Amino acid sequence: MSWFTNLPSWARWSLAAAVGMFVLTVVQRVSGTDLLTEEGTAQAMLRWSIPILLAGLGGLYSERAGIVNIGLEGMMILGTWFGAWGALNWGPWGGLAAGLVGGALGGLLHAVATVSFGVDQIISGVGINILAPALTRFLSERVFSGEAGGSVSQSPRVDGFGNFTVPGLADFLGTIRDQEIFWISDVAGFSRGFVAEMSWFTLIGLLTVPLSGWLLWKTRVGLRMRICGENPNAGESLGVNIYGHKYLGVIISGGLSGLAGAFIVLELAGLYRGGQTLGRGFIGLAALVFGNWRAIGVLAGSLVFSYPFGLSLVDFNAESSGGATRALLLVIAIALAGVMVWAQRSGKRGDAILAGLFAAIALVWYLGTETAAAWLPNTMPYALVLIVLLFASQRLRGPRTAGLPYRRGET
Amino acid sequence: MAPAIELIGITKRFPGVIANDNINLTVAEGEIHAICGENGAGKSTLMKILYGMQPADEGVMRVFGEEVTFSSPNDAIERGIGMVHQHLMLADQMSVIENVILGSEPTKRGVIDFDAAKAHLAEVGRAYGLTVDPDDYIDTLEIGERQRVEIIKVLYRGAKILILDEPTAVLVPQEVEELFNNLRELKQDGATIIFIDHKLQEVLEISDSITVIRRGKTVATVAASEVTAGDLAELMVGEELPSPETGASTVTTDVALAVTDLTVRDDDGRAIVDNVSLQVHRGEILGVAGIEGNGQSELINAIVGTYAAETGSIEMAGRDIGSASVRERREGGLGYVPQDRHREGLLLDAPLWENAALGHQTAAPYSKGFWVDRPGSRSQTQQIREEFDVRTPNVDVSARALSGGNQQKLIIGREMTAEPAVLIAAHPTRGIDVGAQADVWNQIRQARANGLATLLISADLDELIGLSDTIVVMYHGRLVATLDPAEIDPRTLGSYMTGAALKGDA
Numbered sequence: 074m075s076w077f078t079n080l081p082s083w084a085r086w087s088l089a090a091a092v093g094m095f096v097l098t099v100v101q102r103v104s105g106t107d108l109l110t111e112e113g114t115a116q117a118m119l120r121w122s123i124p125i126l127l128a129g130l131g132g133l134y135s136e137r138a139g140i141v142n143i144g145l146e147g148m149m150i151l152g153t154w155f156g157a158w159g160a161l162n163w164g165p166w167g168g169l170a171a172g173l174v175g176g177a178l179g180g181l182l183h184a185v186a187t188v189s190f191g192v193d194q195i196i197s198g199v200g201i202n203i204l205a206p207a208l209t210r211f212l213s214e215r216v217f218s219g220e221a222g223g224s225v226s227q228s229p230r231v232d233g234f235g236n237f238t239v240p241g242l243a244d245f246l247g248t249i250r251d252q253e254i255f256w257i258s259d260v261a262g263f264s265r266g267f268v269a270e271m272s273w274f275t276l277i278g279l280l281t282v283p284l285s286g287w288l289l290w291k292t293r294v295g296l297r298m299r300i301c302g303e304n305p306n307a308g309e310s311l312g313v314n315i316y317g318h319k320y321l322g323v324i325i326s327g328g329l330s331g332l333a334g335a336f337i338v339l340e341l342a343g344l345y346r347g348g349q350t351l352g353r354g355f356i357g358l359a360a361l362v363f364g365n366w367r368a369i370g371v372l373a374g375s376l377v378f379s380y381p382f383g384l385s386l387v388d389f390n391a392e393s394s395g396g397a398t399r400a401l402l403l404v405i406a407i408a409l410a411g412v413m414v415w416a417q418r419s420g421k422r423g424d425a426i427l428a429g430l431f432a433a434i435a436l437v438w439y440l441g442t443e444t445a446a447a448w449l450p451n452t453m454p455y456a457l458v459l460i461v462l463l464f465a466s467q468r469l470r471g472p473r474t475a476g477l478p479y480r481r482g483e484t
Numbered sequence: 485m486a487p488a489i490e491l492i493g494i495t496k497r498f499p500g501v502i503a504n505d506n507i508n509l510t511v512a513e514g515e516i517h518a519i520c521g522e523n524g525a526g527k528s529t530l531m532k533i534l535y536g537m538q539p540a541d542e543g544v545m546r547v548f549g550e551e552v553t554f555s556s557p558n559d560a561i562e563r564g565i566g567m568v569h570q571h572l573m574l575a576d577q578m579s580v581i582e583n584v585i586l587g588s589e590p591t592k593r594g595v596i597d598f599d600a601a602k603a604h605l606a607e608v609g610r611a612y613g614l615t616v617d618p619d620d621y622i623d624t625l626e627i628g629e630r631q632r633v634e635i636i637k638v639l640y641r642g643a644k645i646l647i648l649d650e651p652t653a654v655l656v657p658q659e660v661e662e663l664f665n666n667l668r669e670l671k672q673d674g675a676t677i678i679f680i681d682h683k684l685q686e687v688l689e690i691s692d693s694i695t696v697i698r699r700g701k702t703v704a705t706v707a708a709s710e711v712t713a714g715d716l717a718e719l720m721v722g723e724e725l726p727s728p729e730t731g732a733s734t735v736t737t738d739v740a741l742a743v744t745d746l747t748v749r750d751d752d753g754r755a756i757v758d759n760v761s762l763q764v765h766r767g768e769i770l771g772v773a774g775i776e777g778n779g780q781s782e783l784i785n786a787i788v789g790t791y792a793a794e795t796g797s798i799e800m801a802g803r804d805i806g807s808a809s810v811r812e813r814r815e816g817g818l819g820y821v822p823q824d825r826h827r828e829g830l831l832l833d834a835p836l837w838e839n840a841a842l843g844h845q846t847a848a849p850y851s852k853g854f855w856v857d858r859p860g861s862r863s864q865t866q867q868i869r870e871e872f873d874v875r876t877p878n879v880d881v882s883a884r885a886l887s888g889g890n891q892q893k894l895i896i897g898r899e900m901t902a903e904p905a906v907l908i909a910a911h912p913t914r915g916i917d918v919g920a921q922a923d924v925w926n927q928i929r930q931a932r933a934n935g936l937a938t939l940l941i942s943a944d945l946d947e948l949i950g951l952s953d954t955i956v957v958m959y960h961g962r963l964v965a966t967l968d969p970a971e972i973d974p975r976t977l978g979s980y981m982t983g984a985a986l987k988g989d990a
Contacts, residue, residue: 293589293596300586303575310537310573311587311637312558420753470577 086373091260096407098259104400108387110259112250114397115266118376118383120340123278124149124333124350125375128357129364130285131329133371135180136361136475137289138322139302140187143198146354147205148179148327152334154209157345158216160231160338168231169274169335176331177324179205184323188316191478202354210347217345228345231338237276239268272340279372281329286368298322302472305479315479330354359458366471378454385450395444401453402445406435412464424464431460486549488513488645488676489534494543496529503529505700507543511645516667516677518691518708520684520720525917526700527680531647534678535567536560547645561588566638570649572630574622581605581618584637608639613669628659635666645676652686656775657945657978664690682720682918684713696720720918734767735953739802740937741787741906746796748782756782758961760796764906764937769928771952771969772941775981779961780941781823784908787939788820789813800906814843819904821895823911823941825888829895832884836876837865839883840898847902864901872897873923889920896927907931910941925951945974959983 077085094110101109108114128145135142142148152172159171179201186197210225217223222230243265250262289295298318300308305315333353338345356378363377364370381401388397409432416424462469489511496504503526511517521527532538534545536554545552547563554560557567574583581601590600602618609615614636622630631651638646648667652660667677667690681687687694688708695705696719703719741764748757757779764770774780785791787798789810798806805813814820820843822828830839841850841861849860865879872893876886883891892912899907909928913921928938928951942948948955949969957965957980965980 291596292594293591294594296582296586296589296596299578300575303577304573307573307575307583308586310557310567310569312556312561313587473575473577 082367082369086369089373094260094263095256096404098256100400100403100407101259101397104396104403106397106400108384108397109400109404110263111387112262112266112269113387114380114384115263116270116383117386118379119267119275120272121382121386122375122379123275123336123340124353125356125360125378126372127278127281127329127333127336128354129360129371129375130281130357130368131176131180131326131333132358132361133285133326133366133368134289134298134322134329135183135326136366136472137302138298138319138326139305139472139474139477139479140183140319140323140326141194141198141476142180142183142323142326143195143358144179144183144201144205144354145198145326145330145357146350146352147198147201147203148176148183148330149334149337149350149354150202150205150209151179151327152176152331153338153345153349154212154228154334155331156335156338157228157231158212159335161220161229165232165234165274165339168339169277169332172331172335172338173328174331176334177328179331180324180327181320183327184320188319188323188479191480193478194476206347209345213345213347222344226347228338230344233339233343234273236270236272238270243269274336274340278332278336281332282368282372289368294318294321299472301479302475305474309481315481319479330357333357356454359454362469362471363458363461365469378457381450381453385447389447395447395449398445398449399439399442401449402435402439402442406432406439409435409460412460416464428464485513486546487511488548489678490544490546490549491530491534492544492546494530494533494540494545496526496533496538496540502700504533504540507697507700507702509695509702510705511676511678512693513548513676514671514674515692516671516679516690518679518681518687518694519697520682520687520694520716521697525697525720527697528649530697531567531649531678531680534560535565535647561641561643564642564644565647566641566643566645567647568631568634568638568649568651570651570653572634572654574630574633576621576623578622579618580616580620580622580625580633583622583633584618584640588641605636605640608636612636612639612666612673612675614639614666626659627654628662631655631659631663632666635670639670639675644674645678646670647678647680649680650682651679652681652683656981657975658982660686684716687716688713717918733953734933734935736766736768736935738766739763740766740768740800741939742797742799743783743787744797744799746783746786746798747794748779748786748791749794750782756961757786757793760958760961760963762939762956762963764939766905766935766937767932768953769932769938769940769951771948771955772939772958773945773948773955773977773981774941774958776943778958778981780958781910782961783958784820784823784910784939784941787908788818811846815846817903817905819899819902819907821892821899821907821909821912823914825891825895830883830891833882835882836869836874836879836886836894837861839894840865840868840879843898844902868894868897868901871901872927887917887920889916889923892916893920893923896924900927900931905937907936907938908941909938911943912940913942913944913947945977949974949977957981 097109101107128149131145132142152175155175156168156172160168183197183201186192187194214225217228218225220229246261246265246268250258250265252258289299297308297313298321300313301315301319301322308315334350337349342349360371360374360378363374384397384401389395409428413425413428413432416428487510491507491509494504494507507530519527533540536557536559552563581598584605585601590597605618614632616633616636651663655663671677679691691708693705693707694716696703696716698720744761746757746760747755750756760783762770772780782791786793789808793806797804800816800818805816826832844850849857849864851857862879868874869876869879874890874893874897876890913924932938940952949972952969955967955969956963
C-alpha cells in the first residue's frame with residue numbers, strides 16, 4: 074500500500090471518495106433506492122457539513138496550539154446569537170462578522186482561563202458550554218423579545234447570503250448524469266450538488282480549508298502556533314512567545330466556531346433559536362480526530378459525518394421513510410468488511426475479528442429491516458469516530474502536548 | 485584577544501539555597517571547556533544564566549569582551565550563544581527543517597521560505613561536517629542523530645559559543661565517539677564549546693580546560709592535559725571517588741528468580757521480549773545491559789507483573805508467579821526500584837511516610853487490618869530516614885521537596901526494609917549525585933552479601949560492570965550474550981549493545 078501513502082493527501086482523499094461512490098452506487102442498485110447518490114443528498118450534506126467543518130477547523134487551531142477546546146459548542150452558540158443580531162442590524166455580512174467576533178470572545182475567555190490562569194482545559198470548556206446558552210438567553214430577553222417575531226428564545230427572521238451556480242460545469246455534470254451510465258452518472262449527479270445552488274457562505278466555509286492548511290503549515294505564525302502543541306519548551310528555548318501564540322490559536326478557534334454559529338442562523342435556520350446548535354461543536358471535535366488533526370482531513374470528516382444527516386433530510390419525508398438510510402447499513406457493513414480484510418493482512422487478528430463482528434451486525438440489521446429508524450443518522454458520526462479510534466488509533470498523530478498545562482520555565 | 489566568555493562573581497540565590505556563589509569562569513575562544521561538578525553543584529543554574537533563561541542576582545558577564553545582560557534566550561542567541569539541552573528540545577512530530585528554523589524562520593511576507601532555509605541548513609552542514617536530511621521527521625531518527633539536529637539548530641542561528649548540557653547522558657559509547665569527532669571538527673572551525681558533564685573520562689578526553697564547581701562555588705580551573713580522573717574527582721567531591729566494585733563473590737547455587745522462555749508482545753504483535761531465559765541466584769547481581777528500547781523495561785514489567793507475558797514462566801524460589809497479581813508478587817518477596825522514580829516510584833505531592841508505605845500498604849507496620857497505621861508508618865519511615873541517610877527535615881514533607889538522590893534513597897530504603905528475596909533495580913542511580921550514588925551502591929552490595937538476588941538494569945556501563953556478578957546483553961528483545969564483568973570494558977560492552985560485536989557470529 075506504499076503507493077497509496079505516497080500520494081498527496083488531496084489525491085488520497087479523492088481516491089477514497091471515488092471508491093466510496095462506487096460502493097454507494099452498487100448498494101443503491103441492490104437496495105432499490107436512488108437517494109444515495111442523489112444531487113439533493115449531496116446538497117443537503119454540504120450545507121449540513123459547513124458548521125461541523127468550521128467547528129472542526131476551530132478545534133484544529135486550538136489543539137495545534139496545545140489547548141483542547143471542548144467549548145467549541147458554547148462558542149458556536151455565541152456565534153448564533155451574535156450572527157442573528159449582526160444580520161438584523163447590518164445584513165448577512167454583518168451577521169457573519171458579528172458571529173465571528175462573538176465566537177472569538179468566547180475563545181478569548183477560554184484562553185484567559187487556560188493559558189493565563191492554568192485552569193483545566195476541559196473544565197473551562199465545559200464552563201463555556203454552560204455559560205453560552207445562558208448568556209444568549211439573557212441577551213435575547215434584552216434585545217429580541219421587544220421586536221416583532223422575537224422572543225426570549227428566538228430572534229426575528231434574518232436573510233442569508235443567497236446562492237450561486239457554477240455556470241457551464243453544472244450543466245455539463247447534469248448532462249452526464251442524464252446519460253445514466255453506471256457509476257459515472259452517479260458521480261456526476263452527486264458532484265453537481267457541490268456546484269449548483271450553493272450558498273456564498275458555503276463557499277467561504279470551504280475556502281477556510283486551504284487557508285488553514287496554508288496558514289498552519291506554510292507560515293511563520295503557523296509553525297510557531299504548532300510548536301505550542303508539540304513541545305512548547307522547545308519553542309520557549311528558541312525565543313518563541315508561547316503564551317501569545319496559544320492565545321492566537323484559541324481565539325481563532327473561537328472565531329471559526331462563531332462563524333459556524335452564524336452559518337446555522339443565516340443559511341440553515343433563518344433565525345436565532347435557543348438550542349439550535351444540536352451538539353455540532355462536539356461533532357466538529359469528532360471530525361478533527363477523524364481527520365487526524367489536518368485541515369483537509371477535517372473537511373473529509375465533516376462531509377462523511379454529514380452524509381447520514383443529509384441523506385435523512387431527503388429520506389425521511391412524505392414520499393420516503395428511511396429506505397435509503399437502511400441501505401446505508403449495507404454500506405457500513407461493506408466498509409467494515411474492508412477494514413477486516415485490511416486488519417487481517419496487517420496481522421492484527423483482534424482488530425479483524427472485531428471488524429468482522431461489527432460488519433455482521435450491520436449486515437443482519439440491514440437484512441432484518443425494511444426502513445431504518447429516524448434516530449440512526451444522529452448516532453452515526455459518533456459511531457464512526459469510535460470505529461476510527463478503534464482501528465486507526467496508532468496511526469493518528471495528534472499534537473503531543475494538547476490538553477497539558479504549560480507554565481513558562483517549568484518542565 | 486578577549487576571552488569568549490568571562491563570568492565574574494556570578495551569584496544566584498533561590499529561596500533557602502545559594503545555587504551559584506561568586507562563580508568566576510573564563511573560557512578562551514576556540515577551546516572546549518568542560519564544567520564538572522556533582523549533580524546539584526550549580527552547573528545547570530550557571531548555564532541557564534549564561535543562556536538568558538534566568539537572571540543572575542549579582543555579577544558581571546562578558547561575551548567577547550563586551551559586558552552583557554540577558555533577559556531571554558533571544559538575547560543570548562543574538563550574542564552568538566547557543567545551547568544544546570540535556571533533554572533534547574525537539575518536536576518529535578515535526579520535520580528536521582521545521583525544528584531547526586523555529587524562532588528564526590526565513591520568510592517572504594510571513595510565508596516561510598523553505599528553499600532558503602534548506603539552502604542555509606546545507607551550508608551550515610557543509611561548513612561543520614554535519615549531515616542530516618531536512619525532511620526527516622524527528623521521531624524516525626536515532627538518538628544520536630537527534631542530538632546532531634540540536635547542534636545544527638544552534639549553529640544555524642550563527643552561534644559561535646555552544647553550551648552542551650550533559651550531551652553524552654543518552655548516548656552509547658559509539659555515539660559518544662561520533663559526537664566527540666563532531667565537536668573536534670567544530671572547534672577546528674573556530675567554535676567555542678562549553679561542555680557540562682560529570683563523567684570524568686569523557687571530560688578528560690574531549691576538553692582543553694576544565695572548571696570544577698562544588699556546592700555552587702568554582703573550585704579550580706585546570707588544563708585537561710595536567711590532571712587525572714582521580715584529581716578531578718577529588719576536586720569535585722573533596723574526597724576519593726567511590727567505585728561500584730562489589731568485592732568477593734557471594735553467589736550461591738540457590739535459584740531465587742528463574743525466568744524461562746519469556747515472550748512479551750507489543751500491540752502490533754511484535755515480540756519485544758523474545759524468548760528470554762535467565763536465572764538469578766541468592767547473593768548474585770545479574771546485570772542486564774542494552775540500549776534503551778531493546779526490551780529491558782518490558783522484561784522487568786513482566787517480572788513485576790505490570791505487563792502480561794505471552795508465553796514463558798516466571799518462578800520465584802521455585803514457586804510459579806507467572807499468573808500472580810502484582811501485589812501477590814510483592815508480598816512474596818519481590819522488591820522493585822522503578823526506572824522513573826517520579827512516574828512510578830513516588831507520589832510527589834504525598835508526604836514521605838505515605839510514599840514509604842507504597843507497595844507495602846497491606847502489611848505491618850504500615851497498616852493494621854483495614855486501616856492505615858499512621859504512627860506505625862511514621863516511625864517506620866523515620867527509621868528508613870536514619871538508616872538510609874535520607875536528608876529531610878521530617879517525614880511529613882512531600883516527596884517533591886527532596887532532591888533526586890534523597891528520593892532515590894527513600895525508595896531503596898522502602899524496598900530494602902521489607903527484606904525482599906529478589907530485587908529488580910532499574911537505573912537505581914540515574915540522575916543522582918556521586919554521594920547518593922555511593923550510598924545506593926553500598927546498600928545493594930550489603931543486601932547482596934546478605935543473600936539478596938538482584939536483577940540490575942542500568943545505562944551506566946561502569947555501574948553495570950562494577951556491581952554485577954554476571955552481565956547479559958539484551959538486543960532487539962533477545963539475550964544475545966552472557967559476559968563476565970571481570971573481563972570486559974565499557975567499549976566492548978557497548979559494541980555488544982549496538983549489535984556490532986554480534987555481526988560476526990550471526
